[in-house]
Amino acid sequence: MKRFFHIFAIIALAFGFVACEGNETTENKEYKVELSADTASILADGEDSATFTIKVDGKATSEDVMIICLNDNSVLEGTTFKTDTAGEYSFKAAYKGFTSETVTIIAVDGEPNISVVLKADKSEIKADSTDTVTFTVEVDGEDKSSEVKITVINYNSELESNTFTTDVAGEFVFVANYEGVKSNEVKVVATAVEAPVQKSLTIEASKLRIKADGEDCATFTVMYGEEDVTATCEIRTTAGDVIESGAFATTTPGSYGIYALYDNVRSNTVSIDAYDPNFTSAYEIGQIYEVNGAKGVAYAIKTDRQNRTWAYFFSMDEADLQWSTENVWCNCISDKGSWNTYDPFDANYSQADGGVRDINNYPAFKWCMDHGDGWFMPSSDELQWMWDAISEGTHKFDNASVAAYNKLLTDNGGMPFVETYYWSSNETSEDMVELIAFMSDSIVCLEPFKTSVYTVRAATRVQLN
Numbered sequence: 489m490k491r492f493f494h495i496f497a498i499i500a501l502a503f504g505f506v507a508c509e510g511n512e513t514t515e516n517k518e519y520k521v522e523l524s525a526d527t528a529s530i531l532a533d534g535e536d537s538a539t540f541t542i543k544v545d546g547k548a549t550s551e552d553v554m555i556i557c558l559n560d561n562s563v564l565e566g567t568t569f570k571t572d573t574a575g576e577y578s579f580k581a582a583y584k585g586f587t588s589e590t591v592t593i594i595a596v597d598g599e600p601n602i603s604v605v606l607k608a609d610k611s612e613i614k615a616d617s618t619d620t621v622t623f624t625v626e627v628d629g630e631d632k633s634s635e636v637k638i639t640v641i642n643y644n645s646e647l648e649s650n651t652f653t654t655d656v657a658g659e660f661v662f663v664a665n666y667e668g669v670k671s672n673e674v675k676v677v678a679t680a681v682e683a684p685v686q687k688s689l690t691i692e693a694s695k696l697r698i699k700a701d702g703e704d705c706a707t708f709t710v711m712y713g714e715e716d717v718t719a720t721c722e723i724r725t726t727a728g729d730v731i732e733s734g735a736f737a738t739t740t741p742g743s744y745g746i747y748a749l750y751d752n753v754r755s756n757t758v759s760i761d762a763y764d765p766n767f768t769s770a771y772e773i774g775q776i777y778e779v780n781g782a783k784g785v786a787y788a789i790k791t792d793r794q795n796r797t798w799a800y801f802f803s804m805d806e807a808d809l810q811w812s813t814e815n816v817w818c819n820c821i822s823d824k825g826s827w828n829t830y831d832p833f834d835a836n837y838s839q840a841d842g843g844v845r846d847i848n849n850y851p852a853f854k855w856c857m858d859h860g861d862g863w864f865m866p867s868s869d870e871l872q873w874m875w876d877a878i879s880e881g882t883h884k885f886d887n888a889s890v891a892a893y894n895k896l897l898t899d900n901g902g903m904p905f906v907e908t909y910y911w912s913s914n915e916t917s918e919d920m921v922e923l924i925a926f927m928s929d930s931i932v933c934l935e936p937f938k939t940s941v942y943t944v945r946a947a948t949r950v951q952l953n
Contacts, residue, residue: 520545523555523581523588525569527603528672532595534572540591541567542581553583558590571595576670592663594670603628606638606664606671615657615678623650625664625671636664641673654678687713689755691723691748696881697773697789698737700762705737710748710755721750726757738762741791743873758881759873763789764797770952771799773877774893776900780948781860785896787877788870789952797953802866802874803859803946804902809851811911811938815919818845852911856946866947868912868922874947875926878905884928909936911944 522543530536542553555564558578569577574597581588596602605626613619625636638647641661654660657680664671691710698704708731710718723731726745736746741764748755771777771786784801791797812818847854856865866874880889885907894904907927914922923936936942 519586521583521586521588523591529594529669532574532597537568537570538593539568602669604666604669604671608674612677616681617655620653636666638664689753691755693758697761699765700741702739705735707735721748780862788873798949800949806945812850817918852944859946863946863948865913868914871912871924909942
């Protein structure tokens with residue numbers, strides 16, 4: 489082996505560097521030290537050699553530097569290494585107390601020297617699973633990239649090909665191995681990628697009820713994140729009609745779903761009630777009335793597919809109950825109003841043994857029906873109209889409108905709405921039911937089992953024509 493200084497020489501040199509450096513050391517100056525070799529393997533014949541290059545802060549230098557063999561902590565004299573002992577030798581460069589990454593040289597015994605060189609087309613990629621680094625492996629100058637195994641040293645894993653992508657930020661060190669001969673090491677840095685800001689598209693209406701006279705209209709505000717895109721988005725009805733000038737008016741009574749489209753994103757849907765002006769004196773939304781044997785608050789006027797107009801009311805109170813104590817289909821179908829509620833107890837929908845269902849097995853239904861004839865558990869649509877009304881279509885529980893409705897209820901001996909899930913009468917399976925979240929951002933409940941306990945508020949309706 490080429491003559492080495494002993495490790496004590498390293499210490500002496502290190503002290504010498506500190507003494508000479510003076511002000512720079514006290515200023516804690518840092519240096520980037522890089523070590524590279526012109527080959528990753530040599531013959532263990534005492535003649536074949538590897539030549540090192542040292543760079544400090546990107547510039548090649550031979551002043552005040554040393555190359556340390558980690559096998560025996562000795563210092564290489566000069567910048568070349570040769571040996572007559574086969575094995576793997578690891579080296580680092582040192583400069584004023586700072587060291588490089590490790591470089592490994594393989595000394596091969598009795599075989600012709602094979603040069604295996606690993607190259608990468610880039611040293612830095614984005615950790616986004618798409619940015620790719622491609623490796624080239626040259627064996628004695630010939631491209632053997634498709635035949636050579638490439639290993640990620642610090643992750644102890646092998647690449648399936650000569651390309652690499654990752655979604656993990658950090659440093660990755662690679663080495664190629666050809667017929668037992670290792671290449672030089674190549675480091676690739678994967679930088680973290682900031683997650684894109686998820687913008688939501690939201691639409692709000694100036695009012696949720698308009699007269700069906702062709703003149704009264706609702707206008708809209710559409711926000712894409714913090715950006716107002718009302719003037720540039722497209723606003724449509726759920727029937728597919730484009731709303732021009734951002735204002736909606738109609739002469740046909742009914743309920744209209746309105747949404748916006750912008751940058752290939754669809755917004756939430758707001759429901760606009762267009763009511764016959766002749767019915768305005770009958771019931772006023774947000775007022776308390778005696779209806780079907782109990783007090784209720786008017787919350788919607790809707791026209792159904794048969795062109796019948798209904799005023800809807802919610803109860804002054806609510807309760808936390810099970811939907812049912814058993815898991816069976818009850819044939820509760822959406823958009824059927826009170827008929828929906830009575831299905832489970834209608835003889836036409838009897839159980840397999842021929843008996844009519846026991847209402848006591850359906851606590852939430854029973855509680856609603858106990859309010860009087862015509863009171864029922866609302867369907868999911870009827871419950872959504874209720875949430876639209878008390879939140880003014882914002883679906884935010886801290887909205888001033890929710891506080892106003894709750895004050896109306898408590899001032900008149902009722903119970904306020906709470907930020908929670910409310911039962912609907914719509915089944916999704918024999919053991920699960922649709923819930924409507926009276927919560928900010930409309931959090932989805934994934935497991936609304938019938939035997940669970942959630943909140944229920946009764947409803948009733950009165951036909952206006």
